Amino acid sequence: MSQGHLYDGHSGLRYEVTAAAAGGGLRLSMDNGWEDEIPSSLLSVADRSAAGLTLTRTDVPGWRLRLTAPVEPDVAALLPKRFGYGRWIDRVGIRPATAAFTAVAAAVVTFGYFAPTLLAPLVPPAVEQAYGEALVGDFGGKYCSTPIGDAALKKLTASLDARPEELNVRVIDMPIVNAAALPAGNIVLFDKLFEVVDSPEELAGILAHEIAHVRRRHVTAALIREFGVGLFATALGGTTGGNVDGFVSLSFTRRAENDADGSAIDMLRRANIDPAPTANFFGRLKKVETNFGSFEPALAYLSSHPLSGDRAQRFKKAARKDARYRPALTPREWTELRAICSSRPPS
CATH class of the missing domain: 1.20.5 (Single alpha-helices involved in coiled-coils or other helix-helix interfaces)
Known part of the structure; x- marks a missing residue:
């Protein structure tokens, strides 16, 4: 039996009682001979602690029974558990x-x-194609083109990818130091990028990285991650001009960036283009990460292409010391490609 005191909810008086298990309920008794049996289904545990526990009755407001520790196991077994969480x-x-x-x-x-x-x-190719065409159209008349510059860009693309006809690589006359993969095989190189790229081999590594994003469907995956699956059903309902910046600065996961770097190194190896210059480019950008005051034009590229010294080291290690690499472009082709926007009339 367990000892305790009872408030019956009517008189406001405190009664000293003894509690004992009785069949399917709790039997209370006092020294004056009073007894009462309460079904366990009507009892609720209001408080449980090391000092004892407090019970209430669901059918009698104000009824409260405080049993002091230790509570007899057969009494405790009748009582419902208190649901605290x-x-x-x-x-x-x-x-x-x-x-x-x-x-x-x-x-x-x-x-x-x-x-x-x-x-x-x-994602159906037709849907992705619609996005690509809409975005390409939003750049309007800002595309740069010269016969030799176009030929040089096509030559560089063909040296890196086995199906260059599926890619649409263009140079855009916009004051941005960046390169971006867009849906449906579209890749844009912004003219200011040529101010911080020292050689066609450096550009080859950057272009190979963007081609890898296209081939691995990273662009579509990034769109789903950033905007949700509903993007493909709703975004084309309006104009995409306001979305160009979002697409250009679209961020990929660390895994996607690592995969793209790996694929880019493979492309450079197959094309017999030295990956060390790309390592140099990444190394220069690494300095921007630690010193924002220098090499400021590269900040736009950094904002959409997370860089680190590890990436530079990866391309550097991929360079073979005994290899006889070929030039990615001839000096004339490189000169013409860098100047591809110079002859474009003002828009």
Whole structure:
């Protein structure tokens, strides 16, 4: 039996009682011979501590029974458990519940990370093509073109990719130091990029990186990740001019950037183009990461292409000391390509 005191909800008086298990309920008794039996279904645990526990009755407002510790096991067995965190959590315990919630949260985050990559190949090519055409059109008359410059760019693209006819690589006359992969095989090189690229081999590494994003469907995956699957159903309903900046600065996951670097190195190797100059380019940009005051024109490229010394080292290690690399372009082709926007009339 357990000792305690009772407030019956009517008189406001405190009664000293003894509690004992009795069949399917709790039997209360006092020294004067009073007894009462309460079904366990009407009892609720209001408080449980080392000092004891407090019970209430669901059918009698104000009724309260305080049982002092230790509570007899047969009495405690009749009483419902107090649900402090929620019924499911209280049944399994706070630690297992925390572990379960952590696992679910990790699964959700993992799905959110990998789902775009899995969904990207399922996007119909016609839909992606529509986005690409809309974005290319938004650049209007800012495309640069000269016979020798165009031929040099096509030559460089063909040396890196086995299906260059599927790619649309263009130079844009805009004051941005950047390069960007867009949907449906469109790649844009902004004219200011040529001010910070020292050689056609450096440009080859940058272009190969963007081609890799296209071939691996990173662009579509990034669109799904940033805007959601609904983008493909709604965004073309209006103009895309306001979205060009968003597409150009679209960020890829660290894994996508690593994959693109790996593919770019493979392209340079197949084309027999030295990857060391690309390492030099990344090395110069690494200095911008640590000293924002210098090499300021490269900041636009940094904003959409996360760089680090590790990436520079990766391209540097890919260079073979005994290799006889070929020039990516002839001196004349490189000169003409760098000047491709010089003869463009003002817009």
